Amino acid sequence: MTETPITESVADEISGTNEASAGSIIGFDASETVLTTESLGVLYGDTSAVEEITIGIPRNRVVAFIGPSGCGKSTLLRAFNRMNDLIPVARVVGHVLYRGKDLYDPDVDPVEVRRRIGMVFQKPNPFPKSIFDNVAFGLRINGYQGSIEERVEKSLQDAALWDEVKHRLRESALGLSGGQQQRLCIARALAVQPEILLMDEPASALDPIATSKIEDLIDELKRDYTIVIVTHNMQQAARVSDYTAFLYLGKLIEYGETDRLFTNPKEERTEQYITGRFG
Amino acid sequence: MDASRGGALAAAGAPPLAFKGQRHRRLTEGAIGVVLFLCGLVSVLTTIGIVVVLIGESLGFFREVGIVEFLTGTRWAPLFADQAFGILPLLNGTLLIAVGASLVALPVGLLSAIYLSEYATMRVRKIVKPILEVLAGIPTVVYGYFALTFVTPILRFFFPETGIFNAASGAIVVGIMIIPMVSSLSEDALSAVPRGLREAAYGLGATKLEVSTRVVVPAALSGIIASFILAISRAIGETMAVTLAAGATPQMTLSFLESVQTMTAYIVQVSLGETPHGTLEYRTIFAVGLVLFLVTLAMNMLSQRVTRRFREVYE
Numbered sequence: 290m291t292e293t294p295i296t297e298s299v300a301d302e303i304s305g306t307n308e309a310s311a312g313s314i315i316g317f318d319a320s321e322t323v324l325t326t327e328s329l330g331v332l333y334g335d336t337s338a339v340e341e342i343t344i345g346i347p348r349n350r351v352v353a354f355i356g357p358s359g360c361g362k363s364t365l366l367r368a369f370n371r372m373n374d375l376i377p378v379a380r381v382v383g384h385v386l387y388r389g390k391d392l393y394d395p396d397v398d399p400v401e402v403r404r405r406i407g408m409v410f411q412k413p414n415p416f417p418k419s420i421f422d423n424v425a426f427g428l429r430i431n432g433y434q435g436s437i438e439e440r441v442e443k444s445l446q447d448a449a450l451w452d453e454v455k456h457r458l459r460e461s462a463l464g465l466s467g468g469q470q471q472r473l474c475i476a477r478a479l480a481v482q483p484e485i486l487l488m489d490e491p492a493s494a495l496d497p498i499a500t501s502k503i504e505d506l507i508d509e510l511k512r513d514y515t516i517v518i519v520t521h522n523m524q525q526a527a528r529v530s531d532y533t534a535f536l537y538l539g540k541l542i543e544y545g546e547t548d549r550l551f552t553n554p555k556e557e558r559t560e561q562y563i564t565g566r567f568g
Numbered sequence: 569m570d571a572s573r574g575g576a577l578a579a580a581g582a583p584p585l586a587f588k589g590q591r592h593r594r595l596t597e598g599a600i601g602v603v604l605f606l607c608g609l610v611s612v613l614t615t616i617g618i619v620v621v622l623i624g625e626s627l628g629f630f631r632e633v634g635i636v637e638f639l640t641g642t643r644w645a646p647l648f649a650d651q652a653f654g655i656l657p658l659l660n661g662t663l664l665i666a667v668g669a670s671l672v673a674l675p676v677g678l679l680s681a682i683y684l685s686e687y688a689t690m691r692v693r694k695i696v697k698p699i700l701e702v703l704a705g706i707p708t709v710v711y712g713y714f715a716l717t718f719v720t721p722i723l724r725f726f727f728p729e730t731g732i733f734n735a736a737s738g739a740i741v742v743g744i745m746i747i748p749m750v751s752s753l754s755e756d757a758l759s760a761v762p763r764g765l766r767e768a769a770y771g772l773g774a775t776k777l778e779v780s781t782r783v784v785v786p787a788a789l790s791g792i793i794a795s796f797i798l799a800i801s802r803a804i805g806e807t808m809a810v811t812l813a814a815g816a817t818p819q820m821t822l823s824f825l826e827s828v829q830t831m832t833a834y835i836v837q838v839s840l841g842e843t844p845h846g847t848l849e850y851r852t853i854f855a856v857g858l859v860l861f862l863v864t865l866a867m868n869m870l871s872q873r874v875t876r877r878f879r880e881v882y883e
Contacts, residue, residue, distance in 0.1 A: 375770060377690065404773030414764035417787050427772035430782065474768065481772055 323348045323515050324369060324406075324485060329383035331364050331373055338364040339539040342383070346485070351507060351516045353530035353547065355523055357562070361539040362519045366487050369517065370406035371399040387485075404431060407483035411490040413470035415462035415477075420454050423462045423473055427481035440480055447513075448476035449506050468499025475506065479514075486510065488518040492525065504529050523563055527551050535559045622861060625854035632848050638855065644818040644834075646852045647843070653852065655859060657818035661735070661828030662860075665810050668739025668824060669746060669803040674796055676743075677750025681792075684751065685758035686780045697752075704748040712812030715741040720813070727825055733815025736824035741813060742806050746799040753798065757791025758784055794871040801867035805860065807832035831860045 322345040330340040339361035346352050354362040364373065371392060373379040385392045392402050404427070415423050424441040433440065441458075445451040450472040454465070462473055471491060478486060488507070492500040507516060507529045520526050526533050527547060534544040535556070543550060543559045554560040561567055630638070633653045641654015680700070684693055719737040724730045761784050769779045785792065807830075815827035816837055829837075835853045843849045 370771070372767065372771065375767070400773050400775050403771055408767075408771035410764060410767060410771075412764055414762070414768045416765060416768065416783055426769070426782070427774075430772065430774050430778045477768070477772065 317345045317347050321345075321347045323387070325386045326368075327384040327386065329365070329368060329385060330381070331361070331368050332380045332382070333376070334378045337539055339368075339536070342541050344534060344541060344544055346515060346517055347532065348515050349511055349513075350531040351511050351518060351529055352532045352534065353526035354517065354519045354534050354536060355521070355526045355562075356536035356542075357567070358521065360536045362536050363489050365536065366489055366517060366519050367408075369485070369487055370403045370408055372403070372408065374399050404481050405483055406485045406487060407478035407481065408487045409471070409475050409478055409489065409491045412494050413467055413474055415465070415470050415473050417461065417463055419459050420462050420465070420473060421458040424477050424480050427477060431481055433481075441476075444476040444480040445473075447479050447510070448472045449502065449509070450476055466499070468495050468502060471495060471499070471503060472506065475503075475510075479510075483514070485515045485517065488516060490519050490521065493521065500525075523551075535562060537562070619861075622854055622858045625851050626858045629848065629851040629855040633855075642820050644829075646849050647838075647841075655831075655856065657820050658829060658831045658834055658856060659859075660820050661814065661818060661833070662804055662830040664735045664822070664824065664828055665739050665742055665806075665814060665830055666800055666803045668735060669743035669806075670796070670800055672740055672743025673746045673750050673799055673803075677747045677795070677799070678754055678792060680747070680751040681754035681758055682780055682785065685755045686776065686784060700748045700751055703744070704752075706745075708745065708806065708808040709812070711741045711745050711809040715809060715813035723825070730825045731815070731827045733813065733817070733827035734825050735814050735821075735828045738810040738812075738814035739824065741809050742803050745806065745809065746802050749799045749802060750795050753795030754788070754792045757788040757795065760791065761787045790874050790877050794875040797867050797871035797874065801864045801871070804867070805832065805864050807836060811836050831856050835860075 324346040326342050326344050329342040331338045342365060354366060356362050367373045368381055369385060369392075373381060381393055387402075387406070390397065416426060418426070421441055424444050425437050428437050428440055442451060442455075445454060450469060453469060454473075457464075462470065465473060471494075475486075475491070492503045495503065504525065507518065510516060511531075518526075518529065530547045532545065533547045533550045535542045535550070535554075535558075537558055543554060543556045545555070550559065551563055554563060638653055638655055640656065641652060642656050643652035643654050644657040645652045680696075684696060688696065715737040719740050720730065720732065720734065723734065723736055730736070765783055765787055766779055769783045774782070810830050811833040814830065814833065816829045816833060817827040818829040818834065819826070821828065834856055838850065838853045
């Protein structure tokens with residue numbers, strides 16, 4: 290029952306007291322955000338990968354993280370579903386609040402976090418199993434009560450892959466093209482009905498046609514999901530996202546509505562990056 | 569003369585290169601190639617030599633004993649007055665040891681491989697892996713004494729009817745002996761599974777156990793099976809420990825508590841005994857050796873086929 294006040298105070302903090310210059314951080318109303326970070330930092334051993342990140346992710350919107358290689362955007366994304374736990378030397382400081390609950394509290398099970406906050410990776414990584422078994426994997430391990438067949442079909446339809454694979458569900462997923470494999474991975478993530486979908490450069494290993502299919506799909510998915518996408522491709526960020534965060538050297542430089550950030554950046558480094566003067 | 573110094577390109581009108589000793593370098597390269605080839609040839613020639621001797625001596629044996637009698641006879645007694653040349657009792661003994669050793673080594677080896685690859689921290693892995701490999705370095709005769717003086721008394725305590733020589737104690741120590749082979753090769757296969765597959769499973773809310781058993785092990789299955797086959801093949805070929813532990817009683821039995829004789833133990837018995845060279849009794853070891861060779865060769869080829877299938881998965 291203490292959930293609401295915490296979230297509100299976070300929203301206040303985001304809109305008010307952040308040290309970054311005025312306007313670089315948007316303040317969302319607490320009811321709009323589904324995930325909020327407070328002074329989040331990730332360290333690999335003694336090296337800080339990202340630090341002092343305070344950002345709110347609005348519900349049913351697409352947020353893009355952009356920035357040059359090594360700026361920490363993937364690390365930040367992975368902090369959202371405790372994927373960094375898998376790296377022994379990684380350490381997280383600060384808070385990630387999901388529905389008012391800190392995901393890094395000792396009583397939070399990372400397995401439960403990852404079921405609610407799904408992830409799609411840079412390189413398509415289907416299991417060496419059949420197409421059906423790939424999508425059904427998450428349902429089976431989580432003990433899904435309903436009809437697995439129906440859920441698999443729905444997920445493949447949502448990932449715009451059903452028509453291409455409906456006659457070959459029992460064939461190996463490794464026989465699919467790269468773009469199809471990536472949409473299969475999206476279907477696999479959607480099957481367990483996460484609230485948030487994290488996408489780590491989901492199209493960077495794909496050709497332009499497969500890329501545009503993924504981008505169209507993201508536009509469809511935001512009706513039902515909140516999406517955070519990391520991309521090194523600024524045109525892609527501009528095309529698919531509602532809000533964009535620019536990260537540089539592990540710090541959040543500017544965060545705002547995508548249209549505004551790309552046409553009228555408030556920070557000099559943002560402007561230099563989006564106009565291609567570095568990165 | 570100029571042409572030979574400057575090379576063929578100079579002869580064709582290209583300007584001479586400002587380097588000396590090119591000819592010398594070329595000769596060295598050629599010589600190294602020949603030396604390396606000869607080294608490789610040694611092992612190839614040895615293999616061919618072994619096969620020729622095995623087949624040649626076996627042919628001498630099969631001129632006197634029918635192949636059908638040899639392969640289907642259920643009594644093996646070449647050294648007795650009432651001779652019999654049925655290899656099945658020796659195959660039975662070998663199989664008993666191999667099956668028993670597999671029961672010990674395959675589960676323990678695979679589970680320790682899963683532990684090392686998926687569960688152990690870097691520090692634990694650094695300590696445990698070398699210890700496992702020490703197991704592989706212990707001389708097999710030591711395992712034999714370990715079986716005789718340690719394992720057998722324990723077995724006799726629980727099962728008083730156990731013989732001094734028995735298949736169980738041989739199988740157990742051979743099993744321990746091949747654990748490092750299973751765990752090391754299986755761990756290689758498990759570690760070769762791309763990290764992306766593990767992340768995908770974790771990302772769907774899988775626990776570590778589910779990631780290991782439902783994703784990593786199935787993805788590495790061909791490599792794991794290959795390690796099983798190689799380890800079983802090693803158990804079949806193992807000699808010293810089984811000779812000491814399991815005894816020298818060729819018989820058709822499925823009881824682990826009785827003494828048996830394996831193909832390898834029989835070869836030792838004849839090689840060390842007083843059987844005169846050139847006799848039929850002496851030639852039996854080549855016939856048995858040929859069977860042993862064919863069985864392990866078949867197992868190794870099988871494991872290579874399985875491994876090759878494994879490689880195709882991620883390319």
